[in-house]
Amino acid sequence: MGLPTPDTSHLDSDESIYPPSEDSYLLLDTLSSASESAYLASHFASPSPAPLVLEIGPGSGIVTSFITTFASEIFGRRDVLTLAADVNPAACSGTAQTVGRNLKDAEKGHGIFLDALWVDLDSCLRGGEVDVLVFNPPYVPTESVPVFDENGNCKGESEGMIEAAWAGGKDGMEVTERVLKGLERCLSKRGVAYVLFCAQNRVQEVIGRLEGGEYGRNWKCDIVGRTGKTAGWEKLCIVRITR
Amino acid sequence: MKLLTANFITCSVKSCQSVTPALSFRDAELAREEIDFSPLFLRNILPRIDWPLLQRTAKELGFPALPETKPELSPIAEGDEEGVGSEEEQKLLKELHSLLLETSVQSGKLVCANCGHEYPISQGIANFLLPNHLV
Ligand SMILES: [Zn+2]
Numbered sequence: 225m226g227l228p229t230p231d232t233s234h235l236d237s238d239e240s241i242y243p244p245s246e247d248s249y250l251l252l253d254t255l256s257s258a259s260e261s262a263y264l265a266s267h268f269a270s271p272s273p274a275p276l277v278l279e280i281g282p283g284s285g286i287v288t289s290f291i292t293t294f295a296s297e298i299f300g301r302r303d304v305l306t307l308a309a310d311v312n313p314a315a316c317s318g319t320a321q322t323v324g325r326n327l328k329d330a331e332k333g334h335g336i337f338l339d340a341l342w343v344d345l346d347s348c349l350r351g352g353e354v355d356v357l358v359f360n361p362p363y364v365p366t367e368s369v370p371v372f373d374e375n376g377n378c379k380g381e382s383e384g385m386i387e388a389a390w391a392g393g394k395d396g397m398e399v400t401e402r403v404l405k406g407l408e409r410c411l412s413k414r415g416v417a418y419v420l421f422c423a424q425n426r427v428q429e430v431i432g433r434l435e436g437g438e439y440g441r442n443w444k445c446d447i448v449g450r451t452g453k454t455a456g457w458e459k460l461c462i463v464r465i466t467r
Numbered sequence: 468m469k470l471l472t473a474n475f476i477t478c479s480v481k482s483c484q485s486v487t488p489a490l491s492f493r494d495a496e497l498a499r500e501e502i503d504f505s506p507l508f509l510r511n512i513l514p515r516i517d518w519p520l521l522q523r524t525a526k527e528l529g530f531p532a533l534p535e536t537k538p539e540l541s542p543i544a545e546g547d548e549e550g551v552g553s554e555e556e557q558k559l560l561k562e563l564h565s566l567l568l569e570t571s572v573q574s575g576k577l578v579c580a581n582c583g584h585e586y587p588i589s590q591g592i593a594n595f596l597l598p599n600h601l602v
Pocket of ligand 1: 582
């Protein structure tokens with residue numbers, strides 16, 4: 225649809241925040257594609273309660289900002305509520321800034337950004353509230369995943385918060401696994417999750433497990449976006465997961 | 468943190484998530500930010516509100532008492548695309564708009580009545596990270 229990309233230039237100099245990257249842009253393109261916005265508009269057709277969107281790991285806030293600004297274009301309704309949840313406090317305040325800046329000159333059809341929560345994944349969200357979960361995970365295979373205490377300090381050797389944005393542990397799947405295990409709790413009855421994977425995550429095997437009932441139910445999975453069709457190590461795709 | 472957000476969250480401690488949400492604000496400093504009022508928006512938010520929880524939150528923060536039960540709005544009339552409704556409903560929706568979307572807690576803490584854990588809020592952002600022994 226060619227909707228403009230949110231401006232995140234105010235965060236350019238902050239090296240503790242994951243900058244908008246190929247994965248972020250794939251999410252924007254996928255959510256605003258003709259087929260996906262048609263799907264969302266029919267799945268969340270009015271009259272029905274206002275949809276609640278949660279983005280886990282918003283980083284710069286580019287995706288949450290995009291969804292908030294273009295609620296009408298993506299959902300066919302403007303009463304869309306957005307929340308962001310990040311383990312990095314700089315990403316929380318950065319996301320709030322990005323959303324605010326880009327809403328300033330937004331058209332009338334925008335949604336409402338509620339808050340950025342400083343939290344591990346979705347652990348402070350009440351079960352069954354989230355209608356749309358968007359997750360661009362730390363998907364790069366690494367030896368380990370950084371662990372933070374309640375003050376956001378990392379145990380052991382780490383590059384700090386920025387590492388949490390990309391270090392995915394074994395197969396790059398350790399963090400994603402935790403989110404997938406929590407889907408049944410997190411998502412509402414009409415809930416939809418958009419989760420990004422890279423080739424090394426063995427996405428076909430993951431889809432097999434999701435559909436095969438290993439994550440609380442037989443989830444329905446559709447690959448709704450992809451980049452780099454020629455085999456490269458950064459081949460990315462987005463899987464839409466529904467009940 | 469907006470008061471609507473407070474209606475969607477709970478204690479991060481796993482064993483607290485099977486009980487009724489029990490987070491209470493303490494030492495809260497409030498802020499207000501003006502947001503365009505859309506009656507239709509509020510009409511579609513209302514069905515998702517946990518009314519007893521909102522009543523409690525409003526009371527803790529010193530707001531006037533909300534109605535005993537969640538208000539039931541009459542269906543919007545044909546041609547009323549903005550969902551304006553009666554004068555009485557309009558007034559109620561405006562009050563809810565102001566409470567849920569325009570009011571936020573800038574600093575203070577959220578305390579779980581179930582496990583006692585305290586979550587600090589500063590510069591409008593609540594910290595729900597847990598110490599490692601509670602994860
Ligand atoms: Zn608790």
